[in-house]
Amino acid sequence: MNCTRTFAVKKCWGTSIIGWRCNFEYIYGVLEEFNNHINTSFPHLREGKFLLACSGGLDSVVLTHLCHGAGLDFALAHCNFNLRGDASDGDEAFVKKLAAELDKEFYVIIFNTVNYMNKNKVSLQMAARELRYDWFQGLMEQKGWSTLVTAHHADDNLETFLINLSRGTGIDGLTGIPEKTASISRPLLKYSRVQLEAYAKERNLEWREDLSNQETKYLRNKIRHQIVPLLKELHPTFLTNFKQTQHFLRQTSGIAEDHINQIKEQLFNRDNEVIKISISELMKLNPIEGYLYALLNEYGFMEWNDVLSLLTAMGGKEVRSKTHRLLKHREYLLLEEISISTGMEYAINEEDKRLEEPLKMSLDIVDKIEETGNTILYVDKETLKYPLTVRKWRKGDYFYPFGMRGSKKVSKFFKDIKMDQISKEKQWLLCSDDNVVWIMGKRGDDRFKVTDSTKMILKISIQE
Structure with a gap:
C-alpha cells in the first residue's frame, strides 16, 4: 500500500490501526465479492464498453464506484428531468464531476417531463421512465453499445413485488426484476440498500438525496416508507427470506414456462400474422382459467372473465x-396484434409497372395467358380506368364473380368462402373507378376478363 492510499484511508476512518484494518478488509472484501459476482453472472460486462445510468443517488453512485474498482469500461449517462429546479441542476453537476474524477465519458440530456406527461396522458413517473429508456436506447445505438447497466437493488425488487401484488398479477409479476435482459444488466439486485449504504459510508462516498423520494403520495414511496419497514420489523431476516422465496418462484416459473411452451406448440397454429387456437382443445385443459392466463398473459389481456366467456360466445365476439x-370464429379463437388501419387508398397510374405498398405487385403487358394461380390476374387493359386503386373492402361493395352471371356482394362472397373477420379486414381490393376488378388473391371480376376481342392483355401479379 502506498502512502497516498494509506493517507486516504486514515483521512476517511481515523488513525486507529484496528479500525483502519477492519474497514480496509471490509472494502476489499466487498469489491472482491463484486468482482466475483461480475465474473460469474455478468461476464459480458468485461467484454466491451457499456452505458451506466447514474442519477447521483446512493445506489447509482455505489454502482459507479464498484464498476470502476472492478476495472470495467463504461460511460455515465444522466437524465435531468427538470422537475426540482436547482436541485435537478445540482444532480447533473454532481454526476458530471463524478465522471470527470473517474475519467469516464459523460452524457446528459434535459427533458421537459411535465410537457411529455401532459401530451401523452401518462403519470409523471411513467413519463420519466419512457423518456429515459428511449434516450438510453438511442444513445446506445448511436455509440454501438449493447448493454445498459442500472442500479436496481434487492429493496427495489421487494417494492416491485408488492406493487404487482397490490395490482393483481400472476407468478411472473412476483418473480421480480430480472437481473439480465437482452440489453439491460442489474448487478446490484443481490444487495440490499443497507449494504449499499454501509459500503458508501465506509468509503466516505458522497451522493445526492432526492427529497421527493420521501413523499408518500407515490405508491412506490408509500410502500418503501410505510410498508417495507413494518415487514422488516416483523422478522429481522425478512429481506433475505424474501430473496430466497423469489429464487424458488423463479424456478417454479421456469418449470411452468416450459410446460406452457409445450402447450402452445400443440394449440397455437400460426397462419401468417394470425394465431388460430382450437376451442375444443383449450376446454380440455384444467383449470381452464389458469391455462388461459398462462397462454395469453403476454399479449396484455386483463379482463379474464371476458376471455373465458369468449369460449362459449357467439362467433364474431372479441x-x-x-x-x-x-x-x-366458429370453433376457434383467433389471436392477432392490433394494427392501426389508415384507411388509405394506394393509386396505380397507367405507366406504373411495380407497386411496393400495401403489397408488392407487378403489372406487365403480355401477348397471351400463360401461368395462372390465385396470385395472378389477367384483364383486358382497355376496360380499366386509371388511376387504379388498391383499398380495403367497404360495406356495400359488390362485384361480378369471374365465370358467373350476375353480381354478388363482397361480404356475401366472404361468407361463402367462410372467411373469418380478421381475414376480411386484411383483404385488399383492386378497383377501377371504384368498381371491383379483383378481390386480390381470391376472385377476379367478370367485367374485366380477357376475351377474343381483347387487344391488350394486362398481367397483374402479387409477389409472394
Missing part, C-alpha cells in the same frame, strides 16, 4: 388488450 385482440 376481447381486446392494448396490443392484441382475441376473436371468436
Whole structure:
C-alpha cells in the first residue's frame, strides 16, 4: 500500500490501526465479492464498453464506484428531468464531476417531463421512465453499445413485488426484476440498500438525496416508507427470506414456462400474422382459467372473465388488450396484434409497372395467358380506368364473380368462402373507378376478363 492510499484511508476512518484494518478488509472484501459476482453472472460486462445510468443517488453512485474498482469500461449517462429546479441542476453537476474524477465519458440530456406527461396522458413517473429508456436506447445505438447497466437493488425488487401484488398479477409479476435482459444488466439486485449504504459510508462516498423520494403520495414511496419497514420489523431476516422465496418462484416459473411452451406448440397454429387456437382443445385443459392466463398473459389481456366467456360466445365476439385482440370464429379463437388501419387508398397510374405498398405487385403487358394461380390476374387493359386503386373492402361493395352471371356482394362472397373477420379486414381490393376488378388473391371480376376481342392483355401479379 502506498502512502497516498494509506493517507486516504486514515483521512476517511481515523488513525486507529484496528479500525483502519477492519474497514480496509471490509472494502476489499466487498469489491472482491463484486468482482466475483461480475465474473460469474455478468461476464459480458468485461467484454466491451457499456452505458451506466447514474442519477447521483446512493445506489447509482455505489454502482459507479464498484464498476470502476472492478476495472470495467463504461460511460455515465444522466437524465435531468427538470422537475426540482436547482436541485435537478445540482444532480447533473454532481454526476458530471463524478465522471470527470473517474475519467469516464459523460452524457446528459434535459427533458421537459411535465410537457411529455401532459401530451401523452401518462403519470409523471411513467413519463420519466419512457423518456429515459428511449434516450438510453438511442444513445446506445448511436455509440454501438449493447448493454445498459442500472442500479436496481434487492429493496427495489421487494417494492416491485408488492406493487404487482397490490395490482393483481400472476407468478411472473412476483418473480421480480430480472437481473439480465437482452440489453439491460442489474448487478446490484443481490444487495440490499443497507449494504449499499454501509459500503458508501465506509468509503466516505458522497451522493445526492432526492427529497421527493420521501413523499408518500407515490405508491412506490408509500410502500418503501410505510410498508417495507413494518415487514422488516416483523422478522429481522425478512429481506433475505424474501430473496430466497423469489429464487424458488423463479424456478417454479421456469418449470411452468416450459410446460406452457409445450402447450402452445400443440394449440397455437400460426397462419401468417394470425394465431388460430382450437376451442375444443383449450376446454380440455384444467383449470381452464389458469391455462388461459398462462397462454395469453403476454399479449396484455386483463379482463379474464371476458376471455373465458369468449369460449362459449357467439362467433364474431372479441376481447381486446392494448396490443392484441382475441376473436371468436366458429370453433376457434383467433389471436392477432392490433394494427392501426389508415384507411388509405394506394393509386396505380397507367405507366406504373411495380407497386411496393400495401403489397408488392407487378403489372406487365403480355401477348397471351400463360401461368395462372390465385396470385395472378389477367384483364383486358382497355376496360380499366386509371388511376387504379388498391383499398380495403367497404360495406356495400359488390362485384361480378369471374365465370358467373350476375353480381354478388363482397361480404356475401366472404361468407361463402367462410372467411373469418380478421381475414376480411386484411383483404385488399383492386378497383377501377371504384368498381371491383379483383378481390386480390381470391376472385377476379367478370367485367374485366380477357376475351377474343381483347387487344391488350394486362398481367397483374402479387409477389409472394
